[in-house]
C-alpha cells in the first residue's frame with residue numbers, strides 16, 4: 001500500500017486534472033462512487049434508510065454532495081446538510097449540487113449560524129441510520145473550532161455510526177494528530193492513496209476501518225510526485241523472503257554476536273538471541289557476564305561467552321575474539337550504562353566494521369556520550385547500522401521531550417536520520433522504519449498484546465538475522481523483521497489472547513510466519 005502526505009495527494013490530484021486532462025468532476029465522481037460501494041458493503045443500510053451527509057464547503061463537501069445524489073438514486077433517503085451556501089463550493093461541487101437541488105428534498109443549510117445554532121439545527125433533524133462526514137478533508141489547515149467543532153461534536157454524539165469521506169474531519173493527514181477535535185469514524189474511505197498520518201497514532205483510533213479508493217491517479221503521476229511511504233503488512237511482505245540456497249551451511253547464513261544481558265537484566269539478551277535464532281541466523285554468540293551466560297545456556301542452540309567478569313569489568317580480549325567470530329552484531333539489550341558498558345560499546349563501534357544493530361541501553365549511551373554517537377556515525381558511514389529506539393530512547397537521542405517526539409513521530413525519526421546515516425526503526429504501536437535513501441515504512445502488523453517487556457529485544461535479534469538475508473538493503477532487512485515480528489505477535493494473540501501475548505508466545509509463532517512467506 002502506497003502512502004502519501006496530504007500535500008502530495010493534492011499535487012497528484014492537480015497533475016491528474018491539469019497535465020493528464022482528467023476533469024476534476026470525474027475524480028470527484030470516482031471518489032463518491034468508491035465511497036458508495038464501501039458504504040453499502042460495510043453498513044448495509046435498510047431500504048429507504050435516512051442517511052445524513054454533513055458537508056463542508058470544500059471539495060470534501062463536494063464528495064459528500066455527489067454521494068448524496070447517488071444514495072438518492074438507489075432509493076435511500078439522503079439528508080443533505082451544508083455548512084454554508086452552495087455558492088461557496090468550487091465549480092465541480094457546484095455542479096453536483098445543482099443535481100442535488102433537483103433530486104434531494106431533505107436539504108439544509110447552516111450558513112449564518114454560530115456554534116450553538118449549528119448544534120440546535122442539527123439536533124432538530126430526525127434521526128439517521130448512518131452519518132457521512134464530509135466536513136473537512138485534506139484541506140484542513142487549522143484547528144477545528146466553533147461551528148465546525150459543533151458539527152463534529154454532533155456526529156460524535158449520534159447513536160448512528162459515522163462514515164468518514166477521505167478522513168475523519170479534524171485529523172492531520174501528515175502527523176496523525178487531532179487538530180482541535182475530530183470525528184470518530186467506524187469506517188473511512190480514503191481517496192487516492194492513504195495519507196501517512198492515517199496509519200499513525202492517535203489517528204488510527206479515529207479512523208476505524210481504512211478503505212482506500214482508487215480514483216484513477218495514473219502511475220506516471222504517482223511516480224513523478226513520489227510516494228513517501230509504504231505500509232508494512234502481509235501484502236507488502238509477499239515475495240520478499242528469499243529461498244535459502246541448497247548449499248547453505250551454518251557459517252554462511254549469519255554469525256550473530258549479541259552484547260549485553262548483564263545481571264540483573266540477563267533475560268534481555270537471551271530473548272534477543274532467540275530472535276536471531278528463530279530469525280534464521282546460523283551461529284549465535286551471546287557475549288555477556290557469568291550470570292547472563294547462565295541465562296543464555298537455557299537455550300541449547302546458543303553459545304554464550306563471558307566477556308564481562310564477576311565484578312562487571314569488561315574483558316576486552318574476550319570481546320575481540322567474539323567479534324572476530326561474527327559477521328553481524330547486536331549491542332544493547334541488558335547491557336547497562338556503567339563504565340564497562342561504555343567501554344564495550346566503544347570497542348564494538350571502533351572494531352573492524354560489521355553490520356550492527358544498536359538497541360536499548362546502547363542507545364542511551366549514545367545519547368549520553370557525544371564521542372560514542374560520533375563513533376556510531378563513523379561506523380554507519382561504512383556498514384549498515386540499525387538504531388531501534390522507542391519514543392523514550394528517541395527523545396533522549398534528540399534531547400527532546402517524549403511528548404515532542406510523539407507529536408510528530410515521522411519528523412522526529414527524520415531528525416535522527418539527519419544526524420546519522422543509519423536505518424532508524426522507531427518502535428511504537430505504529431513503528432516507523434526510515435533510511436535516507438528509502439521511502440518510509442509504516443508498520444501495520446502487531447497489536448497491544450505486544451506491550452510487554454522483551455518484545456523489542458526479540459526484534460533486535462530478528463533484525464540482525466534479517467541483515468544477513470538482505471545484505472545490500474538494510475532498510476528492507478529491518479522492515480521485514482518489523483513486519484514479521486508484528487505478524488508473529490498477531491498469530492500469538494490469536495492463539496493465547498491479548499494478555500498472554502508474551503515475547504515467548506511471539507517467538508513460538510515465528511515458524512508459522514516464515515512458513516507462510518518463505519520462497
Ligand SMILES: NC(=O)C1=CN([C@@H]2O[C@H](COP(=O)(O)OP(=O)(O)OC[C@H]3O[C@@H](n4cnc5c(N)ncnc54)[C@H](O)[C@@H]3O)[C@@H](O)[C@H]2O)[C@@H](O)CC1
Pocket residue numbers: 010013014017024027028029031056057058059060061062063135136137138139140141142143144145148165166191215
Ligand atoms: N480534484 C480533487 O482535488 C479531488 C479532491 N477530493 C476531495 O477534496 C478534498 C480536499 O478538498 P479541499 O482542498 O477543497 O479541502 P477540504 O474540503 O478538506 O476543506 C477545505 C475548506 O475548509 C476550510 N478549512 C480548513 N480547515 C478548517 C477548519 N479547521 N475549520 C473550518 N474550515 C476549515 C478551508 O479554508 C477550505 O475552505 C479531499 O479531502 C477529497 O475529499 C476528491 O473529490 C477527489 C478529487
Ligand SMILES: Nc1ncnc2c1ncn2[C@@H]1O[C@H](COP(=O)(O)OP(=O)(O)O)[C@@H](O)[C@H]1O
Pocket residue numbers: 360390427428429430431445446447448449450451452453454455456457458459485486
Ligand atoms: N500496541 C502495540 N501494537 C503493536 N506493536 C507494539 C505495541 N506495543 C509494543 N509493540 C512492539 O513491541 C516492541 C516493544 O519494544 P520495546 O519498547 O523496546 O520493549 P522492550 O525494551 O521491553 O523489549 C516494539 O517492536 C513495538 O513496536
Ligand SMILES: [K+]
Pocket residue numbers: 060133134135136137164165166167168169
Ligand atoms: K471528512
